Amino acid sequence: GAVVSQHPSWVICKSGTSVKIECRSLDFQATTMFWYRQFPKQSLMLMATSNEGSKATYEQGVEKDKFLINHASLTLSTLTVTSAHPEDSSFYICSARAPTGVSSYNEQFFGPGTRLTVL
Amino acid sequence: GESVGLHLPTLSVQEGDNSIINCAYSNSASDYFIWYKQESGKGPQFIIDIRSNMDKRQGQRVTVLLNKTVKHLSLQIAATQPGDSAVYFCAENNAGNMLTFGGGTRLMVKP
Numbered sequence: 001g002a003v004v005s006q007h008p009s010w011v012i013c014k015s016g017t018s019v020k021i022e023c024r025s026l027d028f029q030a031t032t033m034f035w036y037r038q039f040p041k042q043s044l045m046l047m048a049t050s051n052e053g054s055k056a057t058y059e060q061g062v063e064k065d066k067f068l069i070n071h072a073s074l075t076l077s078t079l080t081v082t083s084a085h086p087e088d089s090s091f092y093i094c095s096a097r098a099p100t101g102v103s104s105y106n107e108q109f110f111g112p113g114t115r116l117t118v119l
Numbered sequence: 120g121e122s123v124g125l126h127l128p129t130l131s132v133q134e135g136d137n138s139i140i141n142c143a144y145s146n147s148a149s150d151y152f153i154w155y156k157q158e159s160g161k162g163p164q165f166i167i168d169i170r171s172n173m174d175k176r177q178g179q180r181v182t183v184l185l186n187k188t189v190k191h192l193s194l195q196i197a198a199t200q201p202g203d204s205a206v207y208f209c210a211e212n213n214a215g216n217m218l219t220f221g222g223g224t225r226l227m228v229k230p
Contacts, residue, residue, distance in 0.1 A: 043220045110162040
């Protein structure tokens with residue numbers, strides 16, 4: 001149990017276009033989802049925390065108008081990279097926190113990631 | 120700000136040997152620590168976790184040790200196999216229930 005999926009797994013787009021990435025918790029309801037960005041050979045950096053039905057909380061240095069997050073249901077959060085540029089090329093990973101009883105203490109379950117390449 | 124760091128960026132071991140990956144953390148208020156394994160092009164995979172009220176926890180072939188006095192976390196992998204080759208991250212859960220990841224250590228297993 002506790003599976004998180006992401007779609008698409010990879011995407012290539014032209015500079016200036018917008019790209020939407022979906023994150024779904026498949027077998028549990030997640031009130032909180034997280035979005036991370038990972039550049040090559042680097043660690044995961046938290047971008048924002050997404051709570052169902054409320055506005056996302058962004059980490060310092062992350063532009064909320066560029067990285068739009070919507071958490072419309074307990075099983076789906078989306079990240080839209082608006083007006084993407086080559087420097088936005090990265091590996092975007094989401095995670096979902098399962099409610100108590102589904103997992104061990106405060107565990108986050110991670111999606112498989114989405115590779116974004118902006119030409 | 121608070122951070123989690125690692126001592127060794129790359130660890131190369133012989134198949135069958137034991138591996139030890141280390142991690143230093145700086146937030147004494149962190150109450151929960153996790154080790155993740157990440158293979159190329161994939162998301163992090165949970166390996167083992169430990170709460171701050173414990174100093175050792177064992178899983179299948181893996182052991183996590185927590186030394187709160189010196190703020191040190193380690194992951195021990197017994198009888199390392201080629202399939203263990205990956206990047207390993209430690210992460211700490213802070214008071215805000217956020218995860219902060221360390222820089223990662225690449226484990227390379229030589230056959």
